[in-house]
Amino acid sequence: MAFYTIFIPPGLSTADYRRAARSGPSAVTSRRREQADLLRAAGFARVREVDVTAEFLTTTRAWLDARSRFEAELRESDGAALFEERQEDSRRQAKAIEDGLLRRALFVAERPR
Secondary structure, three states: OEEEEEEOOOOOOHHHHHHHHHHOOOOOOOOOOOHHHHHHHOOOEEEEEEEOHHHHHHHHHHHHHHHHHOHHHHHHHHOHHHHHHHHHHHHHHHHHHHOOOOEEEEEEEEOOO
């Protein structure tokens, strides 16, 4: 099995964990269990993690920039409130990534034969 996921890295303080949970997608929390541990608990072996956090930050910033370039059109089609909400969410997410509170990785895991 292989999948990309956004997650909160281990070892954060309670305050940083809460900030990360508020800054990422709604399903970002894993109740402080590491992704690899969750996969092993589900019976997978040979779990590999490929960090793509830098690319995640690049993409988040690109969404911010693209929305800014098309601000007038987006405000007209989606409404001002939704435009502002999306921009604020992306700014908060970018800051959390920069601060090491959110990560993205490709996980590859195999079932034992």
